[in-house]
Amino acid sequence: MKTELLAKLMPSSLDISTYGSKNHNAITTEDILIKLSYSKLTENEYNFILAKFLNDDSCRSSVYKNLIKEVHEEFGKEGVNHLVCRFVEVAIMECILTRCPFCNGTGFNVFKTTISKCPHCNNGEFIYDDNVRANLIGITLKKFKKERNKYDRVLELLNEIEINALSKIDS
Numbered sequence: 001m002k003t004e005l006l007a008k009l010m011p012s013s014l015d016i017s018t019y020g021s022k023n024h025n026a027i028t029t030e031d032i033l034i035k036l037s038y039s040k041l042t043e044n045e046y047n048f049i050l051a052k053f054l055n056d057d058s059c060r061s062s063v064y065k066n067l068i069k070e071v072h073e074e075f076g077k078e079g080v081n082h083l084v085c086r087f088v089e090v091a092i093m094e095c096i097l098t099r100c101p102f103c104n105g106t107g108f109n110v111f112k113t114t115i116s117k118c119p120h121c122n123n124g125e126f127i128y129d130d131n132v133r134a135n136l137i138g139i140t141l142k143k144f145k146k147e148r149n150k151y152d153r154v155l156e157l158l159n160e161i162e163i164n165a166l167s168k169i170d171s
């Protein structure tokens with residue numbers, strides 16, 4: 001996924017075959033920022049992409065603040081409590097940190113002379129199931145299931161941001 005996106009982010013006018021052999025495959029942060037600047041992303045979309053693909057922490061906290069604001073409007077004042085803030089944090093993690101930490105995104109575990117498929121991911125994309133989510137949030141699975149419509153809504157808002165951003169970058 002990451003390489004696909006980076007390919008999309010490559011400035012289309014840049015013909016790498018005309019460049020010298022050294023570093024001609026290197027995509028720099030500037031290349032990405034230039035491409036993004038032409039993509040007419042909203043501030044939120046821009047922050048999301050930078051948070052996800054360039055691991056920018058300040059962009060990630062902007063995404064967080066903005067999402068809290070949106071959730072505030074949707075759930076009403078009483079709706080945004082400590083738990084919902086944790087939902088937002090974990091949902092952002094789920095959307096941004098997709099590489100499996102157990103196999104380092106390879107999809108396989110190597111142990112001495114044996115190789116086995118990593119049980120925590122799909123080809124290196126970490127599986128966030130409800131157990132993982134409840135654990136990260138710091139609540140029981142039962143409590144998570146009771147409140148999950150809010151979590152799903154937060155996730156939906158984040159997915160919208162990503163889908164819109166990627167389609168703008170792609171066009």
Ligand SMILES: [Zn+2]
Pocket residue numbers: 100101102103104105106107108118119120121122124125
């Ligand atoms: Zn894995």
